[in-house]
Amino acid sequence: MDVEACGVLDRKSPHLLRICDDKFIPGLKEMTDAVHAEGCKMTLQLIHYVKQSVRTGWKQAIEDLSYEEIDEIKKQFVDSTIRARKAGFDGVELHVAHGYTLSSFISLLNKRTDKYGRNTEGRCRIVTEIMDDIRKEVGYDYCVGCRISGEEFVMGGNTLKQTTEIAKIFAQASMDFISVSAGGKTEDGPWYTGYSGSRCMATANLPYGCHVYLSRGIKNALREINSDIPVIVSGKVKDLQHGEEIFQAGDADLIGVCRPALADPDWIKKQVEGREKEMIKCVYCNGCLERDQRHEKVNCVIADKIAERKAAQQAQQN
Known part of the structure; x- marks a missing residue:
């Protein structure tokens, strides 16, 4: 069971769970205790978001973030992972999908010309550095994975060509799983109002299993480097039988619903x-x-x- 996006920073909006302070640990611990009592495992999705205005559409560009701000973002993810473990979560999922901060770094739309840009390795650097710092704090026996957009569905954004290479980098950076979503970028409309948003929250006109080709591509790419970390697929998985068909085809290891x-x-x-x-x-x-x-x-x-x-x-x- 994966809990909704939980903010690693103290910012008024959006309205999410928070894990940016130790004061949130007791409340989150009550939730994990209740879930564990039913025999279920529980992970927490960690999310960071830049400043943005819903009213005007303005959004802070990651190109404007200083090294000091990037270091603070990395620390927020590490500290939040430590809190998640104290709160009883069995693992965490780094939100590196849709239109949020980490996703903006790994996207082709990232035009930074320093070490956090220029090429795929540079664009992934903030995430791999976060993973290095997390492993130093919690070791390798604590589950840490990520969610990525298999395709971004905006002009100039990532396609499967880029995300297969990103998946390889993340697997080699000690990710325990990769969850595959899609779209969700704000470049074509805020708050999931554009086509990219409709691919993230797959709408009625899209076919069942509309993202399976993405998990299949990423799964095949991981096989190339002999990585067997689980790949999760989500997006209109019709039922458990459909999920079983996806597993049998080798297109994913888990389904997200x-x-x-x-x-x-x-x-x-x-x-x-x-x-x-x-x-x-x-x-x-x-x-x-x-x-x-x-x-x-x-x-x-x-x-x-x-x-x-x-x-x-x-x-x-x-």
Whole structure:
């Protein structure tokens, strides 16, 4: 189980969990204790974001970050990893996908001309340095992986040609897994409003398994360097049977599911028990995303309507 993006820095927006201070450890520990009591492992996704304005669309450029600011970013990830372990998380996932800080560094859109730019190795340097510092603090027996965008789906951005090489670099930098997402860049529209955003939060018009070709490409690239670290794929995985087909084809080792589990928290259990007909199925309308963008409680709009209908029927019966 992977928890939502959790901020490694103290900044007012966006509205996320925080792990930028020791004061957050007790609350997070309550959560991990509850999950562990059910026999489940739990990782925490760590995220850093540059300054940006939703109102005007302005976003701080990573080209403007000084070495001192970059060092602070690296320290924030390391300190947050230490806190995550103290809070009982079984591992962490570095968010190196979509439109956030680390993703902006590894993208071809990064135009820095110093050691944090110029070529693939330079663009990946901030992440590999973070991994070096994390391993010095927590060792190699603590699970640390990352999430990347297999393709960015913006002009001039990363495609599978670049991300296969990035995956090799990350595997050699002691990543324990690579989770493959896509898109999510703000260059074509803020807050997942452009095409890149629609590929990140795969919409109803896209086919099931629309990102499997990305995990397949990355998996094959890792085989070239004899790396067997797990690759996770997400993006409209239809059901457990679909996931099994992906595994059997050798295209990924794990599947990532979010919106279907939001629509029905028993998404896995009902399939294991043969109760598929009882499932509330995600229709990929992204009503949950719209609620998130309005800073509202993020529930599935379909599940809410079904619950309201059942409550009304029960009230009539009574």
